[in-house]
Amino acid sequence: MSARSRPVDLLLVGGGLANGLLAWRLAETRPDMSVLVLESADEIGGNHTWSFHDGDLTPEQHRWTAPLVAHRWEANEVRFPERRRHLATGYRSVSSERFAEVLRARLGGRIRTGAPVASITPAKVRLQSGETIEAGAVIDGRGPRPSPHMVLGFQKFLGLEIETERPHGLGRPIIMDATVPQTDGYRFVYSLPFSPTRLLVEDTYYADGEALDTQNLAREIAAYAERQGWGIARVLREENGILPIALGGDIEAFWAEKRGVAASGLSAALFHPTTGYSLPDAVRLADHVAGLPDLSAPALFEAVSRYSVATWRERRFFRMLNRMLFLAGRPENRYRVLQHFYRLDEGLVSRFYAARLTAADKLRILTGRPPVPVGAALRVLAFPPPPKGFAVP
DSSP states (O other): OTTTOOOEEEEEEOOSHHHHHHHHHHHHHOTTSOEEEEOSSSSTTOSOEEEEEGGGSOHHHHHHHGGGOOEEESOEEEEETTEEEEEOOOEEEEEHHHHHHHHHHHHGGGEEOSOOEEEEETTEEEETTSOEEEEEEEEEOSOOOOOTTEEEEEEEEEEEEEEESSOOOOOSOEEEEOOSOOOSSEEEEEEEEEETTEEEEEEEEEESSOOOOHHHHHHHHHHHHHHTTOOEEEEEEEEEEEEEEEEEEOHHHHHHTTTTOEEOGGGGTOSOTTTOOOHHHHHHHHHHHHTOSOOSHHHHHHHHHHHHHHHHHHTHHHHHHHHHHHHSSOGGGTHHHHHHHTTSOHHHHHHHHTTOOOHHHHHHHHOSSOSSOHHHHHHHHHSOOOSSOOOOO
16 A cells, blocks of 8 residues: 555545635545645636635634635625615625636645546545545545536536726626526626726526536627626636536535535535525535545545435425526526526525525515516425426426
C-alpha cells in the first residue's frame, strides 16, 4: 500500500463548490486531518458564480465563508410584467477566481489538479494515469449524473460578464427580470453589478429540455443590454450551466446507486429544489461533516446519505411547487407562478430561499386564486409526477 500512495484521512474527488467548502471547513475545525482534493481540470472551482441571500446562512456560517465572498449588496429586486419589487435583503456572490485563490492560500499542497479519475470506491480512487490513492473515506463531488430515480426539470443559462460603454447605473442585483419574451419555458434575465461599468448578465430558462443554444443566448443578452441602455464595450468572461430542478424521485434508490461512496453537492441531491441554488446546502453539509465523530468510509456514507434523505423529505413542498410550475400550465405562462409568489412579505420570501418555510408560510403560498388553471393545479397537488419523464399539458 505504501508503495502506491500513503493513505489520507479524507479524499475529496472533484474540486468544485461543495468539496472546496468542505476542505476549507475541515482545515479550520480539524486541522490535524489529512485531506486531499482531486480535480481533473487545471484549476479548482471551474468557471462559475455562486450566489446566496443573507438569510440563507447563520451568523457563524457567514463568518467562516466570508473570505470567499467576492461581492456584497444590501438589497435586490425582481421584475415581472405585472409586478416590480425591491427587497431589502442582502445578497452575496462567490466567484470561481476568488474561490480558487483563497482555497489555494489555505490548502496549498492538499489540492491536486490535472488528476482525472478512472474509478472510485468508498475508500480508494484510481486515476486515469494508473495511480491508486487510498483513504479513510472518499467523497464524490463531481456534480450531477443522470439517474432513473430522479424526475427533473432544468434551469439552464448563459452568462456574460460585460464591460459597459458607460456607467450602467444598476445599484443592486436584479434577481429575476421576467419582462422579457417568455420563450422555452419560464425565462428571466439575472444581472449582478460588479462595478459601475461591469456586469454579469445571465439569460435563464426553466425549461423541459437540456438543449442550450449559447450563440442565440449571447445575442439575446446583447439585445437586452441594448434595451437597458448599457451598451457592451467588451465581453470579459462567459459561463453557462444546466441546473436540476427537482420534481420528484426515489431518494433511497438514488443513494443505493452509489454503492457506499459518499457524495456532496449536486452529486448528493443537495440543492434548493426550486431555485437551484447550491451554496447554502454546501455550507450546511460542510458543517455537518466537520462535526461527525467518525469519518471512516462506512460511517461517512451512512451519515451523509441519511442527511441527504432527511433534507429531501423535508422539502417535498418545494417539489410540489415545481410540479405546479412545470406541469400545471403552458410554458409561456410559467412566469405567473413566480409573479404570484412575489406578492408575499419579505420574511416569507427570505425563508423560501433558505428552504426553511413554516407551516403557516406554506399555507400562505397556496392561499388565493392559483396563477395556473385550477383543475391542473389540483391534479398536481394531489398526485406525484410520473416515474419516468413528464409532459406539459
